Amino acid sequence: xxxxxxxxxxxxxxxxxxxxxxxxxxxxxxxxxxxxxxxxxxxxxxxxxxxxxxxxxxxxxxxxxxxxxxxxxxxxxxxxxxxxxxxxxxxxxxxxxxxxxxxxxxxxxxxxxxxxxxxxxxxxxxxxxxxxxxxxxxxxxxxxxxxxxxxxxxxxxxxxxxxxxxxxxxxxxxxxxxxxxxxxxxxxxxxxxxxxxxxxxxxxxxxxxxxxxxxxxxxxxxxxxxxxxxxxxxxxxxxxxxxxxxxxxxxxxxxxxxxxxxxxxxxxxxxxxxxxxxxxxxxxxxxxxxxxxxxxxxxxxxxxxxxxxxxxxxxxxxxxxxxxxxxxxxxxxxxxxxxxxxxxxxxxxxxxxxxxxxxxxxxxxxxxxxxxxxxxxxxxxxxxxxxxxxxxxxxxxxxxxxxxxxxxxxxxxxxxxxxxxxxxxxxxxxxxxxxxxxxxxxxxxxxxxxxxxxxxxxxxxxxxxxxxxxxxxxxxxxxxxxxxxxxxxxxxxxxxxxxxxxxxxxxxxxxxxxxxxxxxxxxxxxxxxxxxxxxxxxxx
Amino acid sequence: xxxxxxxxxxxxxxxxxxxxxxxxxxxxxxxxxxxxxxxxxxxxxxxxxxxxxxxxxxxxxxxxxxxxxxxxxxxxxxxxxxxxxxxxxx
Numbered sequence: 001x002x003x004x005x006x007x008x009x010x011x012x013x014x015x016x017x018x019x020x021x022x023x024x025x026x027x028x029x030x031x032x033x034x035x036x037x038x039x040x041x042x043x044x045x046x047x048x049x050x051x052x053x054x055x056x057x058x059x060x061x062x063x064x065x066x067x068x069x070x071x072x073x074x075x076x077x078x079x080x081x082x083x084x085x086x087x088x089x090x091x092x093x094x095x096x097x098x099x100x101x102x103x104x105x106x107x108x109x110x111x112x113x114x115x116x117x118x119x120x121x122x123x124x125x126x127x128x129x130x131x132x133x134x135x136x137x138x139x140x141x142x143x144x145x146x147x148x149x150x151x152x153x154x155x156x157x158x159x160x161x162x163x164x165x166x167x168x169x170x171x172x173x174x175x176x177x178x179x180x181x182x183x184x185x186x187x188x189x190x191x192x193x194x195x196x197x198x199x200x201x202x203x204x205x206x207x208x209x210x211x212x213x214x215x216x217x218x219x220x221x222x223x224x225x226x227x228x229x230x231x232x233x234x235x236x237x238x239x240x241x242x243x244x245x246x247x248x249x250x251x252x253x254x255x256x257x258x259x260x261x262x263x264x265x266x267x268x269x270x271x272x273x274x275x276x277x278x279x280x281x282x283x284x285x286x287x288x289x290x291x292x293x294x295x296x297x298x299x300x301x302x303x304x305x306x307x308x309x310x311x312x313x314x315x316x317x318x319x320x321x322x323x324x325x326x327x328x329x330x331x332x333x334x335x336x337x338x339x340x341x342x343x344x345x346x347x348x349x350x351x352x353x354x355x356x357x358x359x360x361x362x363x364x365x366x367x368x369x370x371x372x373x374x375x376x377x378x379x380x381x382x383x384x385x386x387x388x389x390x391x392x393x394x395x396x397x398x399x400x401x402x403x404x405x406x407x408x409x410x411x412x413x414x415x416x417x418x419x420x421x422x423x424x425x426x427x428x429x430x431x432x433x434x435x436x437x438x439x440x441x442x443x444x445x446x447x448x449x450x451x452x453x454x455x456x457x458x459x460x461x462x463x464x465x466x467x468x469x470x471x472x473x474x475x476x477x478x479x480x481x482x483x484x485x486x487x488x489x490x491x492x493x494x495x496x497x498x499x500x501x502x503x504x505x506x507x508x509x510x511x512x513x514x515x516x517x518x519x520x521x522x523x524x525x526x527x528x529x530x531x532x533x534x535x536x537x538x539x540x
Numbered sequence: 541x542x543x544x545x546x547x548x549x550x551x552x553x554x555x556x557x558x559x560x561x562x563x564x565x566x567x568x569x570x571x572x573x574x575x576x577x578x579x580x581x582x583x584x585x586x587x588x589x590x591x592x593x594x595x596x597x598x599x600x601x602x603x604x605x606x607x608x609x610x611x612x613x614x615x616x617x618x619x620x621x622x623x624x625x626x627x628x629x630x
Contacts, residue, residue: 011629013580017619020611055628084630085623105630106619109612 002026003116006047008038008064009082010057014105018051021109022116035059039067042074049120050074053105054083062090062097069098069127078125080115082107098126545600549607552599556613559591564618571618575627580619588614 002025007018015031023029030045032038035056042050050068054061061081068074081099083089089102100123101115546552563584564571574583581588591610599609623630 011578013575013578013619013629016581017615020608020615024607086626086630106615106623108620109615 002028003049003120004028004030004045004047005116006030006032006038006042006045006050008032008035008051008056009053010034010055011053014053014082017106018112021107021112024113027116033057035064035067038064039071039074042068042077043071046073047077049078049080049116051080051082054081054087054089062093062099065094065099066097075127076125078120078123095126100126543598546598547600547603549603549609552595552603553607553609553613555598556591556595556609557617559594559610560613560617563587563591563614564621571622572625575619575622575625575629578627578629580629584614584618 003022005018005022005027007015007022007029009015009018009031010033015033019029019031028047030041030047032041035052035058038050038052038056041047052061052064052068056064059067061083065079065081068077068079075098078100079098080101080103081089081094082103082105084105089104091102094102101119103112103115546555567584567587570583571580574580588610595604595610
């Protein structure tokens with residue numbers, strides 16, 4: 001069997017949302033737009049649960065809940081108050097009017113379902129009897145209405161005490177509360193504010209107490225309580241300070257306050273606890289006296305006083321002011337006895353000794369770095385080593401002189417020499433040459449200028465070296481050359497040129513051919529592939 | 541084209557939530573206005589019907605009968621995440 005739900009909300013969107021969430025299975029979903037309508041429907045329909053919106057056109061959700069709880073027909077129906085996201089739920093007010101559950105809007109559909117299926121069957125519905133008897137707004141059923149609201153006992157708090165000097169009970173409570181704070185325990189007068197705060201947090205008098213005690217307290221005999229009497233009671237209870245008393249310096253009351261546990265006492269105890277040389281009853285001469293100082297100002301004052309009176313005692317006060325119930329001389333003696341101090345001193349020496357190797361290490365590191373830097377071939381060294389192959393005399397060339405005109409000339413010469421050496425080496429190695437018609441003549445004439453074979457120069461050399469000027473231009477100018485040599489050279493140079501030209505032509509032709517082939521083949525290939533794909537598609 | 545129908549209620553609710561999220565994303569201003577005017581379900585009716593058709597295509601009818609997935613998703617996704625909209629409906 002489903003649950004009968006009454007949903008009171010003025011928003012049709014929320015009503016529909018509630019219906020979506022809860023109108024499932026065999027649940028029965030009833031809606032109401034206003035509070036009054038909701039109450040009427042609740043009486044008539046007798047739902048299993050009532051959802052009430054916090055803000056309704058005619059009433060607030062709290063008022064509707066209050067109305068439902070006052071009706072005998074609906075007082076046992078669980079009430080669920082739906083609060084909006086902008087107004088927080090007043091828990092106290094909710095409890096007063098009998099709200100069982102509060103859910104914030106917008107709600108989760110699954111949570112609502114869980115609420116109906118799991119929480120609702122186990123809920124203990126609040127009835128007016130269960131509500132707080134002293135809470136404002138709720139009285140036992142059928143006795144609460146607007147007419148008798150003034151008869152409801154008022155909650156007594158500090159704020160509404162005012163001039164009611166007749167409240168002896170409150171004052172007695174207050175005094176009793178104050179007696180808990182033993183003023184003699186501390187030289188500082190504790191503020192009484194906390195006790196007021198405590199009083200304000202909770203109602204002072206419950207309804208039952210009100211019935212019994214208030215009548216007595218309203219008797220005429222006990223109404224006059226003056227502030228003086230309160231102060232006197234306070235003074236008696238604390239046994240210490242009255243407004244008339246002068247606040248004496250703490251030092252003058254030292255005897256009275258000797259029983260107060262002091263920070264310095266604690267310090268002495270802790271210092272002596274580990275070493276039972278001193279007892280508290282009979283402190284030795286060098287044991288420190290407990291310090292009767294509680295504030296920094298007093299500490300300073302005392303320090304100056306002691307300095308004026310006695311230098312030796314001032315030092316002890318200084319030590320005490322640092323919480324030191326430890327006699328430094330005794331500590332030093334102990335340390336010397338145990339050898340700890342010497343060890344420490346040795347350690348200190350070690351530290352200084354250890355520090356020196358560090359400096360040595362640093363120096364060594366610096367030296368190593370210098371050596372390393374020295375070992376790095378500088379530009380000068382590099383240049384020296386570079387030119388050492390050229391001439392031993394030129395090893396002394398400085399980097400500063402490198403860019404002089406002479407050096408440039410030398411460099412050029414050396415490069416020319418290098419190239420010549422390379423050429424000689426190449427000449428010495430047998431090179432297979434394509435037999436040419438002119439070569440036999442070259443071999444016949446040994447005086448002929450050396451033949452320049454197609455030497456394999458490096459790219460760098462080709463780029464850096466000035467290209468050996470083609471002798472074709474030079475040769476004709478030179479008169480001593482023979483005709484054979486001229487012919488041979490011209491033929492050879494032509495051959496080189498021819499080779500270059502041929503290679504270029506071949507490259508271009510091959511490129512063009514390849515492009516032509518690609519342009520012919522690729523579209524055909526693509527066309528054929530497309531046709532095949534189309535055939536496949538058509539076949540399918 | 542026939543799809544294999546989904547028979548898992550959890551998956552169905554997940555798809556419905558995705559649909560609701562889409563509705564919220566693409567009709568943000570309309571939804572805000574509808575919430576202010578308390579006409580939310582009227583405004584998103586077309587989107588709701590469209591989503592319902594899609595669900596009927598993909599979800600097994602027996603599963604769809606079990607619960608009102610899309611409507612719940614609309615409440616859980618669109619309404620729940622529109623709580624910042626100042627309206628009298630809350």
